[in-house]
Amino acid sequence: MENLVVIDLGSNSVRMTISEIDDAGNYKTVNQVKRYVRLSENMGAEQLLQPAAIERTLAALTDFKTIYDRLEHKQIKAVATAAVRQASNQKQFLRQVKEQLDLTFTVISGANEARYDYLGVINTLPIVNGLLVDTGGASSELILVQNRQMKQVVSIPLGSVTLSQAYLESDRVQADSLFSAMTFVNNVFNDVWWLREAANLPVIGLGGANRTLAKINRRKKNFLNFEDVHGYKLTATDVYATLTQLLGLDLAGRKKVPGLSKDRADIIIGGLIPVALLMRLLDSQQITFSNAGLRDGILFDRINEIKSQPE
Template identity: 85%
Template sequence: MENLVVIDLGSNSVRMTISELDNAGNYKTVTQEKRYVRLSENMGDSQILQPAAIERTLTALEEFKAIYSELDHPKIKAVATAAVRQASNQKQFLKQVKAQLDLDFTVIPGTTEARYDYLGVVNTLPVINGLLVDTGGASSELILVQNRQMKHVVSIPLGSVTLSQAYLESDRVQADSLFTAMTYVNNILNDVWWLREATNLPVFGLGGANRTLAKINRRNKNFLNFEDVHGYKLSAADVYATLTRLLSLDLAGRKKIPGLSKDRADIIVGGLIPVTLLMRLLDSKQITFSNAGLREGILFEQINQIKNGNEED
């Protein structure tokens, strides 16, 4: 039995999943933890991780360590994505984490992040053809799936935190700010040459912003377990109506929306712009949500290694 600890350090949150794996590759998820750390906050044009954000992150990682330190011989896979990937003080930050927590992070490129997203989704949902969209705090990963195979992949600098801080008011979003932000996102999407191949295909949403979209709608429809969004489907009309509703409210109003975390209320509009524009661009009629993504992709990669090792034996 192996205790696999996967830590995903993103731009807005840090998450940990602990799974028990046996020698046959069977698994059981035993622990899932999440902390909002807003690591990419106020990085600015110089792309510097700020002291307050670093301190929040270290505190969260210390809490995680207190949990996985209780395990017998944990196998730790810790990955960092867009915020650390883009940071000019990346090396200093990673050294600080190592010195304080004896924890080694691997900074993965956006294409690797996308591959893990793909593994997490195709192993848990019946995806044949579609576009996977993972909107994080500082980047978005797009993956075109055809016949269950990953055909095209790209990581683009569009995230809920970075878009919100660069273009949008944290209180009531103004029309000119929204137009500027949407124009910026649209221009980047238009540069992804293969996106037209996804026209009319279903969209699969990952990442905190997209999952929040699902939670708001599940809460609105009185689902008992509104956070269980895996496999949940929404029409394009529901997506557009939700963004319209959010835009009609100020920050205090958004904080009162059931299903929307107060920690995310100031960045949710920016977080939903990429998927909304994608669905309009591709004329997609429906989005399906996935709770499985990067961490699950790492898990399935580990399971495949175990099974392949058994086959070689």
């Protein structure tokens, strides 16, 4: 039996999932932990990870270490995505993590991040055709799925934190700021030539911002377990109405919205612009949400390795 520890260091949060895997490849998730660290905060044009963000991240990883250090037969897979991928002080940061915590991160490409997203979704949802949209803090991954196969992928350098910091007020968002952000995102989408192949297909939403969209609507509809968004569906009308509602509120008002974490209230509008514009661009009438993504993809990758080992 193996304890697989998967640590996903993103731009807004760092998450850890621990799964028990037996020799036959059967698994059980036994622990999931999340900390908001805002690693990409104030990176600026120099793309520098800032001391305060690094400090928050190291503190969270130290907490994680106290949990996984107790495990036997553990395998640790730690990956870093957009913030570290883009950071000009990437090597110094990774060295600091290694020296302080004896933890080695692999910085994965946007394409590899998308592949893990695909594996997480395709192994847990009955998706045949659709466009997977993983909106992170500093990047978004788009994956075109046709007949359950991954046909096209792209990682684009925009996310909830970076869009919010570059274009939007943290309190009440102004019309000119919103228009500038939407124009930027539209121009990025227009450069993805294959997106027209996703016209009229359902969208599958991953990432914290998109899952928050589902949680807000589940709370509104009085679902008992509002955080269990896996497989939950919303219409395009619901998506646009939710974004409109949030745009009408200042920061204090957004912090009171049921289903929206206070830690995400200042970046949620920036986080929802990509999926709302995509659904409009593709004339997609429905979005399905997935709780499974990158960490699950790494888990299924490991399970396939175990199953392919000679007995």
